[in-house]
Structure formats: structure tokens, C-alpha cells
Amino acid sequence: MPICLRSNTGLSNIAIAAVLAGTLTGCVVGPDYKTPDPAMPTHWGSKAGSKPSQAPQLSQWWKQLKDPTLDALIEEAIASNLDVATAKAKIREARATYREQKGALLPTASGTASAARTRTSAAEGGTTDATFSTLYDGGFDASWELDLFGGNKRAAEAAKYGVDAADEQLRDTMLTLIGDVASYYVQAREYQALRDLARRTAASQRQSAALTHEEYKAGSATGVDTAKADALANSTEADIPTYEISYSEAVHRLGVLLGKPPTTLEDKLKGGGPIPSPKMNVAVGIPADILISRPDVRLAERQLAQYTAKISQAEANRYPSISLTGDISSSAASIGDLAKKSSIGWTFGPTLTVPIFQGGQLKAAVDVAKAERDQYFIAYQSAVLSAMEDVENAIVSLTQERLRYGKLVSSSSSYRRASDLSHTMNKAGVVDFLDVLDAERSLYSAEENAIQSRASIATDYIALNKALGGGWDGQVDVSKPVVIDTDTAPHLAKAK
Template sequence: MSAVALAATTLAGCVVGPDYQKPFLAMPAAWSSQKKTAPVKPAQLSKWWQRLRDPELDALVDEAVVGNLDVATAKARIREARASYRQSAATLFPSADSSGSATRNKTAATTSGGTASDAYSQFQSGFDASWELDLFGANRRSVEAARYGLDAAQEELRSTLLTLVGDVASNYTQARGYQARVQLARRAAASQKQTAELTRTMAEAGTATAADVAKAKGQASSTEADVPTLEASYAEAVHRLSVLTGRPPAALTERLKRSAPIPTPRLPIPTGVPADILLSRPDVRMAERQYAEYTARIGQAEAARYPSVSLTGDIDTSAFKLGDLGKNSTIGWSFGPTLSMPLFNAGKLQAAVEIAKAERDQYFIAYKASVLTALEDVENASVSLTQERIRNGKLASSAKSYGDAASLERTLYKSGETSLLDVLDAERSLYSAEDALLQSRVLIATDYIALNKALGGGWDGAIDSSRPEIVDAKTGPRLASQPRKNKDIQG
């Protein structure tokens, strides 16, 4: 086969191994919570956190996208995948190298009476080129796999951003919830102290006992004891927020110490149809790209079992004077194909193909699992949000009733028409109901966040992944310097 024919075969694009086809997965027609009579609206995922209506949260999300270390790592992986793709693509093109040498030569005299030659200089320069024709597509499959790997790295960044935005929103909501619960505990303790003071006054008047005073004080102290635990949980949420934005743990303490309302989402939200998950969830798209990548790697392994042909050529010139290299010199050249064919390898190459197929199967299963997990996440978050909203309504009614009861019990207690135990029970029930109502408000916001994450809502703004984290200086040729010793370990 001539070189021209080989080149034509290469350009025709002969490859071995399976061609990737995007898998078809049967998806439910609708979510279990969707009303069959209502028209289906697409999910509103763009900047969904802004519908929590909190400017401070919006600012923290922006800062986290810029400063988060997991995002920086994901951007570095994209740069790595881009470089790997360029590295693989380079194998499709010829490579060329040049060389040169200068030597000083002399032949010594032998003991049998020969004469020594005069010393002389010899200069050589050459040019080598080679091109692997990639007859069966090993390099093209490698490039294909690298391109899918780059796609997967980009989806990994989007998945990281999705998780980040959700974590920032969740921790911010938790922090505001703990602030509200601390304020509630302090208000309830203050009210219970007033009851204890009233009981002390009544004891002095002979209408209450010292035991009643002790009980009233004990309940107030018990309520105050919740404050340190809630303060600790609040601090942990703020510390997590600081780290998520790429700052030291205490960086946001001063900024967030002023209390703000618990974020309240606009509800209900449209969820689209289950098939949207295949396009909106970055972790699902990443799993699909990885499946495609390892499908291409089967062809790469399969091609290694076939012959390979390379075109190689070189030209060199030598002279006794540097100035003669281009004119009065000896010139030699060679050109021709090189054929390499595997003959016996004890099944090693076939085993490599079977390994590649097994890896492809694992990534296909991982893709199917990611789809099922995504569907499960949406169903769970949707049910949780719906049920928590119902629970919140009941808790609001309960807190109002307990508030009325506590107010009435205090009035009756002042007039001596009820016992202290009834007052303390009413106050304890009121505090518990109001605290549960605050926790429910936090859960509604948290479930809203979880639902948007499950639907695939994340950062959809521009992200520059081309700028390296570390910009090296003085990378060109220079004299080597001795590394500095660490003063701390000098003996």
C-alpha cells in the first residue's frame, strides 16, 4: 500500500469499537404531586434564590461563586481537561524535531606502528518528521474520549455551583432561624420571669407559697438554658457560610449579627416534567458524558489490536566547518512507512478491551442511577414542601390558641381564680408552639431550596475557568539557584 493510499484511508476516518449513542431512558409522564388537570409549567430555575427575597443572601451567593474553594478546584479540573484534549488532538498531526551537534575528533596511533591523525572538527544538523496514520482510529477515539471528558469537567463545575448555592441558602436560612429562636427564648424567659415576680409578690401577700416561686423561677431558667445551645448552632451556621465564601470561619460574624427575618419563598413553584431532569441536572449530564467518554475508550483499546502504520522521514547534513553545513556538506535523507503489527501477547490486548467494556457498563449504570436519584430527590423535596406548608398552618393556629390561653391564665391567676401550675403549663406550651412554628418556617425555606436543587437550579451566570489559581513568574531559562532552607528546621 502506497503512502498516498494510506493517507487516503486515514482521512476516510476508519475507526473500530462502538459509536456512542445517547441512551434512551423511560421517564414518568408527570410528578406524583402534579394535578393531572392543571397545565404543566416549566420550572423557573434561573436565580431561584432571589425568590427568597433577601438581599443579603443574594450578595452571599455572588461572593461564594467567586471565592469558594470547591469551585476553584472544579475550574482547575476544566483547565486540566482542556489541556488533555489538546494533548490528544496533537496525536492526529505530524511531529517534527531538529537536532545539531558539534564534535572535536582525533584518532590515536596504534602500537603496530600506525600514525595518529590530526584533530578535526565535525558539525552535523538534521531534521526528523513522523506521522502516525491512525488507520483504525486509536488516536481519534482518544480525542473523542478527551472531548467527552472536557464536557464532563464542565458539568462537574455546574454541579459544584448547584451544591454551593444550595448550601449557602440553607446555612443562611438556618442562621436566621437560630437568631429568631434565640429572640423567642429570651422573650419567653422574660415573660416567665414576670410570672415568677408576680408569684413572689403574691407569696409575700400570703396567696402563694415559696414552692410556687421556685417553680416559676425554675421554668424561666429552663427556657433561658436553650439560648446557649441555639447561639452555638447559629455560630456554626455562620462559620459554614464564611468558609463557603472562601473566608475564615469568623469573617461574617460581625456582618450577620444584626437579626433579619427568616427567608420566605414565593410559593408554589412550577416543577416542569420529569424528563426535564435529563437536561437541567448537571450531575446527570456529567454522568452521561462520562458514559460517552468510556464508550470511546473501548474503540481506543480495540484499535491497539490492529496494525499501525507511521510515515517517518529525516534529512541530515554534516561538514568539517560550521559555515559549510548549507553548501559544501554531506547530505543524507530517508523516507518511508513503518508497519507495526501485534502477533502474540497472550491475550493482553483482548483483556484491555474487556476492561474498557466493563468500565463503560459501570458508567452506564452510574448514569441510570443518577437519573433515578434525581427523580427521587424531586419527589421527596416536593412532598416535604407540600406537607410542611400544611403543618405550618396547623402550628400557626396552635401558637395563636396557646397565646390566647396563656394570656387568659395570667389574668385568672392574678385574680386568684386559677393555680400557678396552669399558668406555667400554658406558658410552656406557648413557648413550645412558637418555637415549633419558627422551625417550620425554616423547614419550608429549606424544602424550597432542596426542591430547586433537585430540579437542577444552580448558578447560570458566566464563569471564567481559564485563569489559573497560581500565576507563575520567571518560567523561562535561567541559572538554577539553591533552594532556601527553612529557618525553622535548621539545626
């Protein structure tokens, strides 16, 4: 935008500056940000042909699992998790950066003061006389960049988007945290159930093995029968340490997620508990909902806005800039005379800076900013697609796992009947003992699969709510720093 200043207008420098400030306050260069409007399908792929689903109920979704222990763990994790604490600090950093950038839009002022002692010597008649004088000086300096082309305004705009992005980063961190706490809690209950099953089954198999040894002594069983009975009991008992390891790892991970030592929850969870069971129907809404509900998608959109503003910031550096500068100074031989008998001088006027040749650096900086913006635009598109993929996978997994669980429960029930009948028929001499062992092995495997499937249903339910964007919607205090500094006023340095 060309600027013409004519000497015959009769305006003073102050008036010229005022006119410029008034007419160019809203002037900016570079692209204005527009929120992307990606094309979204009208329904989830797995819901094709069905009536539109209701909006998902994402607020405190984990409470649908009806497990008070899990509810308490999630609240504790939100309060003390270290990743959440880091995200809070990033919000404080972003807010401070925004305040810093807004300050560039305002004038700056500073005061100065000085005192100088002068000695003057004069040689007369072979002697040297000296005179001393003291000069005190006080002043006031001020400057204001008019921001003709919106460079500082765009910088503040980018910083504001940065605050929004930091807020979404915190929400995304809490969403991930809640999902992780719920998932590891389900794993802990799953491995407890599998361990208890292995213990019960191994105890029953040991009883069968003991009876087989008695029958072997009586001549009604073979050595093969006793060997296989012992092998089956040993194999089942070997599963117990494996489940103990997996259980301990899940509990230790939960402790760390709560920002505490790994063994913190061992006493609290060792009593056992049921595997959480979600309600049958889960509303999933429509794909467009994730643009609003997913914090990672909103984060990508805010980052795109932030880096779009940075293009304009770099573009503004290629245009002229005008600053208003002025100062008032006063000098006197004594401090008391500064305000009365002092000499006072002042200067005021605009300073025009025009970039003429920078070796292509300014244009290159704009190209860099545009390339960064393109990367964040692609990242936003990727976030949307990944979010849709997460939801689609979770819907299919939850639906199919429920069907699988129903079949496994029926299978387990049938194998239990088969095991009971095999024992009865073996005592009657109708079937071989190897049939009994085979029935016990099949029953143990079926019950094991049913427990794992029930845990998978809970895990898929958690994954679906995460994919839909369900997270923490309560109040979060981000203002309190983790480290409280003391003795920050001027003080003597302490020896190290």
C-alpha cells in the same frame, strides 16, 4: 480490516501512504456512542391527575426569597469558594488533555544538530603525529502515525467528553454551593429567631416568677408555685446557649463556604433579619426536564460517553498500525559548508506494526474498558433515579410543611389567647397558677415550632430548586490559574 500492498502497482512508498491516509482517515473500530434514552414518567407522582406543570423558573431562583444579604453571599461564594476553584482547575486540566490528544493526530517534527572533534594519531620513525578534524551534522526528522483504525481519534474524542464532564462538574459544584449557602443562611436566621424568642419568653417568665415570689411572701402563693415558676424560666434560659451554638456553627460554615475564615460574617449577620420566605407556587415541569437541567445527570452522561470512546481506543490497539517516518541529514567539515558543500542524505518510508502475540493483554484491556463503560452506564441510571427521588421528596416536603406551618400558626395564636386568659383568670382567683405556667410553656413550644416550620419551608424550597437543577447560569472565568508561576524561563537553580 485487511490491507493489501502489491509491488506491481508501480506506486512509490509515498503514494501508498497517501492512498492509505486518504481512504482510512474516517476508519474507527469499537462502539459508536449513543445518548441513552431512559424511560421517564409523564408527571411527578405528587402531581398525578393535575394539569401539566409549567417549566420551572430556575434562573437565579434564590432571588425569589427577596433577601439582598443572601444574594450578596451567593455571588461572593461563587467568586471565592475553594471547591469552585478546584473545579475550575479540573476544567483547565481537561482542556489541556484534549489539546494533548489532538496533537497525536498530527505529524511530529524535530531538528537535530551535532559537532564532533576527532583526533587521529600515526607513528612514523619513532615519532607520533596527530591530526585533528571536526565534523558538523544537521538533520530534520519527521513522523506521522496514520491512525488507521481510529485509536488516536477515539482518544481525542474521549478527552473532548472529558472536557464536557469537567464543565458539568463545575456546574454541579456551583449548584451544591448555592444550595448550601442558602440553607446555612436560613439556619442562621432560624437560630437567631429562636434565640430571640427564648430571650423574650425567659424575660416574661422571670417577671412571672418574681410576682410569684411576692405572692408567696404575701401568703397567696405556695412554695410549689415559686419553684415551678423558677424552673420554667431556667429551662427557657437554658435554650439560649444551645441556639447560640447552632447559630455560630451556621455562620462559621457560611464563612468557610465563601473561602474565608469562619468568623468573617459574624459582624455582618449579628444584626439579625427575617427568615427568608419563598413564594407560594413553584413550577416543577415534567420528569424529563431533569435530564437537561441537572448537572449531575449531564455529568454522568458525559462520563458514559467518555468511557465508551475508551473502548474503541483499546480496541484499536489490537489492529496493525502504520507510521510514516523520514529524515534529512547533512554533514560537513565546517558549519558554513552545511548548506553548500555538505553531503546530504535522506530516508523516507512507512513502518507497519502488527500485534502478533501479547499474552492476551490487548483483549483484556478491551474487556477492562467495557467493564468501566458498564459501570458508568449504571451510574447514569442511578443519577437519573436519584434526581427523580430528590424532586419527589422535595415536592412532598414543601407541600406538607406549608400545611403544617398553617396549623402551627393557628395553634400559636390559640395558645397566646389561652396564656393571656390564664393570667387574667389567675389574678381573679379563678384558676391556679400552675395553669398559668402550663399555658406559658405551651405558648413557647408552639411559637418555637412555628419558627422552625417557617425555616423548614425555606429549606424545602431550596431543596426543590436544587433537585430541579437550579444553579449558577452566569459567566464563569475558568482560564485564570490560582498559582501564578514566575521565573519559568531557563535560569540558574537557587540554593535551598
